[in-house]
Amino acid sequence: DQQVKQNSPSLSVQEGRISILNCDYTNSMFDYFLWYKKYPAEGPTFLISISSIKDKNEDGRFTVFLNKSAKHLSLHIVPSQPGDSAVYFCAATLFFGNEKLTFGTGTRLTIIP
Amino acid sequence: DAMVIQNPRYQVTQFGKPVTLSCSQTLNHNVMYWYQQKSSQAPKLLFHYYDKDFNNEADTPDNFQSRRPNTSFCFLDIRSPGLGDAAMYLCATSRDFRTGVFQPQHFGDGTRLSIL
Numbered sequence: 001d002q003q004v005k006q007n008s009p010s011l012s013v014q015e016g017r018i019s020i021l022n023c024d025y026t027n028s029m030f031d032y033f034l035w036y037k038k039y040p041a042e043g044p045t046f047l048i049s050i051s052s053i054k055d056k057n058e059d060g061r062f063t064v065f066l067n068k069s070a071k072h073l074s075l076h077i078v079p080s081q082p083g084d085s086a087v088y089f090c091a092a093t094l095f096f097g098n099e100k101l102t103f104g105t106g107t108r109l110t111i112i113p
Numbered sequence: 114d115a116m117v118i119q120n121p122r123y124q125v126t127q128f129g130k131p132v133t134l135s136c137s138q139t140l141n142h143n144v145m146y147w148y149q150q151k152s153s154q155a156p157k158l159l160f161h162y163y164d165k166d167f168n169n170e171a172d173t174p175d176n177f178q179s180r181r182p183n184t185s186f187c188f189l190d191i192r193s194p195g196l197g198d199a200a201m202y203l204c205a206t207s208r209d210f211r212t213g214v215f216q217p218q219h220f221g222d223g224t225r226l227s228i229l
Contacts, residue, residue, distance in 0.1 A: 004155070032215055043117070043203055043220030044156070051215070089155070099144060099163075099210045100170075101218060103155035 003027045004092050006104035014112050019077040021107050023090030026071065030092040034101070035064060035075045038087045048075070085111045116140070117221035119204050125227045126194055134189040134224045136204030144210060145187040146218060147179060148203040156203055162187060199228045
């Protein structure tokens, strides 16, 4: 039972344009959501997070949007840069008393120069 | 730089031969995690330590064990590796998540385990 789903295995975006990565979840008890970025031969690196009490969190070029009613979140990267080419994992967790991250299967983002 | 270090990066073992993967951290985090990630799949939590308190996931096979001799080190022992255990094993750490402040997990670069 895949509680966190990333339905697009890959995405290609022109440099300078907006990249939008999507994630859906099924467990309404999740109350914290994260995005991790992974380069080949490296471990995942924490990128940005959002609490379920918010609908938007922004950090520089990265913005995460949360739609609780639709159980959907998205990561926007604008403008996209070649260094953004990586695999992006969406993850979700219960905040208090449960540190378990439930990951999606990842989306490979390729930025085309 | 403070970090999470996994050794070795690549490990080859024979079917049924015990193998140990190691993880060390200089972040002084009190929580350490082990994940298994198979090709094109999501990382899956095997277990974690909250200080010395071991927490096993319900669906983690008995074949997988862990030791944490001190704050800095954590080991993953696979007692009798099967072909299905070939995967990337990721170690992660985080600060005390019971402080009321959300703490993201920090990952090492992983150990890729192959079974012959």
